[in-house]
Amino acid sequence: MIKILHMYADMLDLYGDSGNMEILRYRCKMRGIDCEVDTYSIDAEMPDFTSYDLIYIGGGADLEQQHISADLMKCREGIKNAYDEGVFLLLICGGYQLMGKYYRDADGNEIKGLGLFDYYTVAPQSRRKRCIGNIVIQTEKTGAPVKVVGFENHGGQTSGVKTPFGKVLYGNGNCSKSENEGYCEDNVIATYLHGPLLAKNPEISDDILLYCMQRAIYKSGSDEAYELPPLDDTLENECRSVMLERLLK
Numbered sequence: 641m642i643k644i645l646h647m648y649a650d651m652l653d654l655y656g657d658s659g660n661m662e663i664l665r666y667r668c669k670m671r672g673i674d675c676e677v678d679t680y681s682i683d684a685e686m687p688d689f690t691s692y693d694l695i696y697i698g699g700g701a702d703l704e705q706q707h708i709s710a711d712l713m714k715c716r717e718g719i720k721n722a723y724d725e726g727v728f729l730l731l732i733c734g735g736y737q738l739m740g741k742y743y744r745d746a747d748g749n750e751i752k753g754l755g756l757f758d759y760y761t762v763a764p765q766s767r768r769k770r771c772i773g774n775i776v777i778q779t780e781k782t783g784a785p786v787k788v789v790g791f792e793n794h795g796g797q798t799s800g801v802k803t804p805f806g807k808v809l810y811g812n813g814n815c816s817k818s819e820n821e822g823y824c825e826d827n828v829i830a831t832y833l834h835g836p837l838l839a840k841n842p843e844i845s846d847d848i849l850l851y852c853m854q855r856a857i858y859k860s861g862s863d864e865a866y867e868l869p870p871l872d873d874t875l876e877n878e879c880r881s882v883m884l885e886r887l888l889k
Contacts, residue, residue, distance in 0.1 A: 641673070641674040641675070641676065641856070642664075642668060642673060642674070642675045642676070642693045642694065642849065642852050642853065642856070643676050643678070643691065643692045643693050643694075644661065644664065644675065644676065644677045644678070644692060644693065644694045644695075644696060645677075645678050645679075645680055645687060645689065645692045645694070645695045645696065646658070646661055646677055646678070646679050646680070646696045646698075647679075647680045647681075647695065647696065647697045647712075647715075647735075648680070648681055648682070648697060648698070648700070648704075648708050648712075649661075649679045649681070649698070650679075650681050651681065651682075651700055651704045651707060651708060652697060652698040652699055652700035652704055652708070652732075652734055652735060653698050653699075653700075654698065654699040654700060654701070654733060654734075654793075654834060655699065655791060655793070655834035655835065655836070656834070656835070656836050657698030657699050657732050657733075657834060657836055658698060658836075659835075659836035659838075659839055660696065660698070660730065660732070660836045660837060660838045660839070661677050661696060663836065663838040663839050663845055664677075664694075664838065664845060664848070664849065665677065667842075667845055667846065667849060667871065668849065670871055671868065671869050671871070673849075673853070678692075680715075682707070682708060682711045683711065686714070686715065686718065687718070688718070689715070689718035689719050689721060689722035689727065690718070690721050690722045690725050690727065692722065692727055693727065693728065693852040693855065693856060694727065694728040694729075694730060694848065694852055695719065695722060695727055695728070695729050695730070696730045696731075696735075697729075697730075697731050697732065697734070697735025697738070697739075698732045698733070698734070698735055699732045699733030699734045699735065699736075699834060700733070700734040700735075701734070702745045702746075702763075704734065705734045705737070705738060705743065705751055706749075706751060708738075709738065709751045709752065712738060712754065713752065713754070716754045716755075719754065719756070720754070720756060723756060723827070723828070726826075726827050726855055727827065728827045728828070728848055728851055728852055728855075729827065729828045729829075729830070730829050730848065731828070731829070731830040731831070732831060732832075732833070732834065732837065733794060733831075733832050733834065735830070736798070736822065736823065736830040736831060736832065737753065737761045737796055737798065738751070738753050738754060739753060739754050739756045739757055739830060740753045740754075740755070740756075740757055740758070740759040740760050740761060740798070740800075741753050741755050741757075741758065741759070741760040741800075742760050742761070743760075743761045743762075743763075743796060744760075744761070744762045744763065745763050746763045746764065746765055746766070746767050746795060757823060757828075757830070758800050758802065759798050759799060759800040759801045759802075759823060760798070760799060760800055761796040761797065761798045761799075762796065762797055762799070763795040763796045763797070764795060764797070767795060769795065769816070770793065770794065770795045771792050771793070771794050771795075771811070771812035771813075771815075771816055771832070772792065772793045773791070773792065773793075773811060773812075774789065774790075774791055774792075774810065774811060774883065774887055775789070775790050775791065775792045775808070775810060775811030775812065775813070775821065775832075775833060776788070776789050776808075776809040776810040776811060776883075776884065776887050776888060777790075777805065777806030777807060777808050777809060777811075777813070777821045777822070777833075778806050778807050778809055779805055779806030779807075779824070779844075780806075781805065781806070781824055781829065781844070781847060782843050782844070782846075782847040786841070786843050786844070787809065787880075787884055788805075788806060788833065788837075788840075788841045788844060789835070789840050789841065789880055789883045789884065789887075790831070790832075790833025790834060790835040790837050790840060790841075791833065791834045791835050792811055792812060792813075792832045792833060792834065793834070794832050797814070797815040797816065798814040798815065798823075798832075799814070799815065801814055801820060801822075801823050803823060803824050803825060804820035804821060804822055804823060804824060805820075805821055805822025805823060805824040805829055805830070805831050806820070806821050806822065806824075807819060807820060807821075808820060808821050809888060810887045810888060813832070814832070821833070826851070827851065829844070829848070839876075840876070840879070840880055840883075841876075841880070842871070842873040842876045842877070846868055846871075849868060850866070850867075850868050853866050853868070854866050
């Protein structure tokens, strides 16, 4: 069984980001894996973050980030403990920014981040200066080079990333016309890619699910190797091939 905590689902859901949870549910269902998704929002009872296999935070505009920032700080210790224990963190756009040191908006207002990671984000004073459009990156998160497609729309420029999610092949990335996109560790994917990300990139979905299943088996005291049963991703791969051909031609 895989347990997921979807944080601020009622406020952070730009460009269908909640679809990432639907994809994980679907891919688990097709394999006969139980998948439980709980939600948490402002002023709800504090959950035991370490009891989950994955914590998910989607994207939101500056206003939504300001609304949740104080509540998110209350969760800092719990989220950090979960991260330290190997719980997977999937963070999209606003969720990505809020795990860094801080986010400074176009008006100079600074939203304190959880500081789990050393990067920080600053928005330009002009709101017209945004990174918008389709994006392609190449990542080796799965252990082999994979081209990942998505959609980015962010004013914030994220700096100080030491271990990016991938190399930008088309689009902007962490900053305008930057070489790298997102932040990544064994149990972290933090990225600006909407789309939703997992619907367009089944390899990334399965890399996350495999990590969660292997960790659950290890926690149970077993050293048994586990492999995800394959799914027919013909349609997903054909759709991505069309986008890759269009963008990288």
